[in-house]
Amino acid sequence: MKEAVQAKHLVHTYSPAGNGRRSLDDFSLTVMGGEFLAILGHNGCGKTTLARHLNALLAVQQGELTVACLDARNSANVWKIRQRAGMVFQNPDNQFVSSVIGEDLAFGPRNFGVPEQEIPRRIQQALETVGMSGYEKRSTHLLSGGQKQRIAIAGVLAAEPDILIFDEVTSMLDPEGRRDVLGTIGRLHARGRTVILISHDIEEAVGADRVALIHDGRLLAVGTPREMFTDADLMRRTGLTPPLPVRVYNDLRERGITLPFCPLTMEELEEALCR
Ligand SMILES: Nc1ncnc2c1ncn2[C@@H]1O[C@H](COP(=O)(O)OP(=O)(O)OP(=O)(O)O)[C@@H](O)[C@H]1O
Numbered sequence: 001m002k003e004a005v006q007a008k009h010l011v012h013t014y015s016p017a018g019n020g021r022r023s024l025d026d027f028s029l030t031v032m033g034g035e036f037l038a039i040l041g042h043n044g045c046g047k048t049t050l051a052r053h054l055n056a057l058l059a060v061q062q063g064e065l066t067v068a069c070l071d072a073r074n075s076a077n078v079w080k081i082r083q084r085a086g087m088v089f090q091n092p093d094n095q096f097v098s099s100v101i102g103e104d105l106a107f108g109p110r111n112f113g114v115p116e117q118e119i120p121r122r123i124q125q126a127l128e129t130v131g132m133s134g135y136e137k138r139s140t141h142l143l144s145g146g147q148k149q150r151i152a153i154a155g156v157l158a159a160e161p162d163i164l165i166f167d168e169v170t171s172m173l174d175p176e177g178r179r180d181v182l183g184t185i186g187r188l189h190a191r192g193r194t195v196i197l198i199s200h201d202i203e204e205a206v207g208a209d210r211v212a213l214i215h216d217g218r219l220l221a222v223g224t225p226r227e228m229f230t231d232a233d234l235m236r237r238t239g240l241t242p243p244l245p246v247r248v249y250n251d252l253r254e255r256g257i258t259l260p261f262c263p264l265t266m267e268e269l270e271e272a273l274c275r
Pocket residue numbers: 014015023041042043044045046047048049050
């Protein structure tokens with residue numbers, strides 16, 4: 001499996017002329033093709049700054065970055081990188097270019113020079129993937145928050161990227177919309193896409209292959225969700241609250257009750273308690 005992303009010693013400051021506070025600071029990380037990587041960290045730690053590098057929305061100032069084996073420092077690769085690494089943002093309303101869904105979904109492929117006769121197939125396939133087949137003629141205004149976000153994802157899928165970057169895509173959704181969108185993301189990963197999920201919500205990262213913890217623009221640690229979330233010291237340093245089952249495990253242990261293993265999900269907690 002090839003590397004989908006390779007960042008080496010990335011440094012980014014938004015005001016290079018000024019005092020130059022580093023939003024990314026000597027940041028290195030490799031994401032493997034087909035991997036589901038979650039990125040967590042407190043407000044302002046640099047998650048979106050990193051995401052915008054992966055999609056070539058921000059140019060590399062210092063360090064090295066390859067995305068889908070394309071060197072991001074080479075400006076000739078910008079469009080190729082945007083096609084290979086699609087990004088979905090927090091607010092779906094800001095991502096629509098047309099209120100007619102079919103028109104909106106045609107925009108990306110058209111922009112990337114996909115032949116016109118191929119576009120309807122791309123649209124159909126993207127809608128099918130997000131579970132919204134038959135919505136081509138409908139208006140984005142009449143959709144629920146979760147449906148809007150799924151259409152925004154379909155818009156990115158229509159360009160057929162291998163890497164999908166989700167930046168806080170569930171934070172504006174109600175629980176049902178959130179479930180729908182997370183289900184869609186899980187399906188995309190199961191079908192072989194590389195998924196990079198940025199979130200505030202630690203529970204969303206439990207199902208990831210690996211979790212990267214960012215702190216003040218630096219990579220603090222990367223490992224399996226279990227390695228990251230059961231490390232009390234790491235959790236404290238990132239200012240993150242561990243998932244509920246881990247907190248229950250820790251509380252019980254403080255009271256002298258040690259469960260047979262540290263659970264990450266509610267199902268595992270139930271199993272640990274039953275034993
Ligand atoms: N356009 C900008 N101009 C100047 N500074 C910025 C800009 N965007 C971000 N920053 C600063 O860079 C740092 C990292 O911001 P970034 O948005 O990457 O963090 P984040 O982890 O995505 O935060 P959040 O959880 O709030 O989305 C912050 O200190 C922020 O204030």
